[in-house]
Amino acid sequence: MDRIVLRRRGDVVEAWRCTGDATAAEVTRLPSDELPGWVRERERTPVRWVWDDTTRWYPALLDAGVRVERCTDLRLTHAVLRRSPFVDQWPLAGEDTPGWDDLQPVTTAEHALFPLADPADRLDPVAEHDRQQAALAASAERGRLALLLAAESSGALVAAEMTHAGLPWRADVHERLLTDALGPRPPAGVRPPVLERLAGEVRAALGAPGLNPDSAVELLRALQAAGLPVDDTRQWTLEQVDHAVVAPLLEYKKLARLLSAHGWSWLETWVRDGRFRSAFLPGGVVTGRWSAQGGGALSVPVAVRPAAVADDGWQLVVADVAQLEPRVLAGMSGDAAMAEAARSADLYQGMVAGGAVATRAEAKLGMLGAMYGGTRGESGRMLPRLARRYPRAIELVEEAARAGERGAVVSTLLGRGSPLPTGAWAQRGADLGEPPDDDGPREDRDRARRAWGRFTRNFVVQGTGAEWALCWLADLRNRLWRLGGGTPAQRPHLVFFLHDEVVVHTPEHLAADVTREVRAAAVTAGRLLFGGFPVDFPLDVAVVRSWADAG
DNA sequence: ATACAAGGCGCC
DNA sequence: AAAGGGCGCCTTGTAT
DSSP: OOEEEEEETEEEEEEEESOGGGOOOEEEEEGGGGHHHHHHHHTTEEEEEEEEEEHHHHHHHHTTTTTEEEEEEEHHHHHHHHTTTOSSGGGOOTTTTHHHOOOOOOOSSOTTSSOOTTTTGGGHHHHHHHHHHHHHHHHTTHHHHHHHHHHHHHHHHHHHHHHOEEEEEHHHHHHHHHHHHHHSSOOTTTTTTTHHHHHHHHHHTTTTTOOOOOOOOHHHHHHTTTTTSSOOOHHHHHHHHOOOOHHHHHHHEEEEEEHHHHHHHHHHHEEEEEEEEEEETTTTTTOOEEEESSTTTTGOOGGGGGOOOHHHHTEEEEEEEEEHHHHHHHHHHHHHHHHHTTTSSSHHHHHHHHOSSSSHHHHHHHHHHHHOOOOSHHHHHHHHHHHEEEEHHHHHHHHHHHHHHTOOOOOOOTTTTTOOOOOOOSSSSTSSSSOOOOGOOOOHEEEEEEEHHHHHHHHHHHHHHHHHHHHHHHHHHHHHHHOOOOOGGOOEEEEEEEESSEEEEEEGGHHHHHHHHHHHHHHHHHHHHHHHHOOOOOOEEESSSSSGOOO
8 A cells, every 4th residue: 555755845845655665665745725626536546645744634624525434643753653652763853853752743723724833844754754664674573563553544534523523512502401400691791690609608518708619728617617527629528417508518529510510601611513523632641641722621421411312304313331351351361250251230239140259249349459459458358369360451450550569661462662751750760878858758759659550550541442442443444434325514523532432423324234334343443452352342323413422 | 810739629 | 547449620829
């Protein structure tokens, strides 16, 4: 397959076509505004586009109605290769390396207008691509790394397409929801009526007439002055207390949160033309999970999901994986007993059936503790029993924790490496002498060490889970495209992704096909990561008008 | 005026 | 006494 490296030089785009012989590249130069038409033409035959960063190229193509099938996103692949313990770093070394290390995605809406001095323009994607290919070829784990790089790049395309499409959002539904909960929209700087009434009830219950319940400091003082035994003002803490202030205060906090995080100003800022618009950023988290920028797209609360409604004649297909991370752990550790439990639609129930624990609640608590590092209480007490029944799975996370405590790097199944610890406890020779003055006493160092162990313990599972999800997304994207449906605007398309959940916006008549493809893509992802090892990834799939009606 | 930390809470 | 991982983002409160 042809690879075409795109390089921007002023108003001109250079397209370097590589046919496998690195010395015989054929270069085409064309004005930027002719690029979309040229790309569309080239897409008639299989081609992989190689560019510095998808966020710098793809939005303009999508605006012009041009979709590409595959790409290599050098920014993302560089980041993976630079940190992978399976990659020798010397083939990646070049003058440009710090520039690639520091390259940031572009997330402004004005993607057509590049900043005057985009640091990307000083980088040479042709040279970087050669370096990356050399580094990959020299790796003993080139197979799994190649899969990771392909999945990461494919994720970049999905993210750009989702960002372009936006999540269908009914501002009128959202506004009605706000008015029902808070009362009519007040002028700026004034509390909505319902909040003002609740604030009054809180002040009366505490005998604190001037209290601003939005101030945690003031509120804590007032609660303590009224004799409540609390050291913070968290919801969980307040629920433990029996006092007349608790009910109105919890209600106030809930509604104040709705107002500030997803109220009228959120609507004005993030919803335009019936779409919630925010930027999805693949690789935004060290573990490989995505992050999002704008509007808190990765934490859309259940309370406002009724406003996510499919267009007329369309449906939302909402799919999520049940217990992704324990299933991933079963697969990556090759733990046959845990895989057996994972053959059930409910993995935790499968663990009960397998005789490891007595109740589903114990199974869940124990697994969360094993994956997050919980040692306290019931979660910690479950661990020995889990370790007896699922020795390979538990040993994998325990070893990841020990490695982290040593200051070592751990990696995901496909080879994404964890960052090096930065604390003074982890510096070379830290064990040998007295603790440095700036690193506190021994207990502090041990605490930091254990905290890093919990991070690396979770890294291997969360990161491999993110890899499964990337493979799922990538395959689903291809499957959705093959369903057809006419112009890009008439086809089923991904509109949302959150770690283990996707939402597809589809014309009604294709909803059943989309459901089938979402499930098939999950099977593909499992095979890609774990080959023939029998671990299932069952999905909950719902075809709904509104996101709130799923699950 | 602006920047940042803390407290808090939403999502997985 | 501390206590499960990863995020984004809001307001308040303080520092510069």
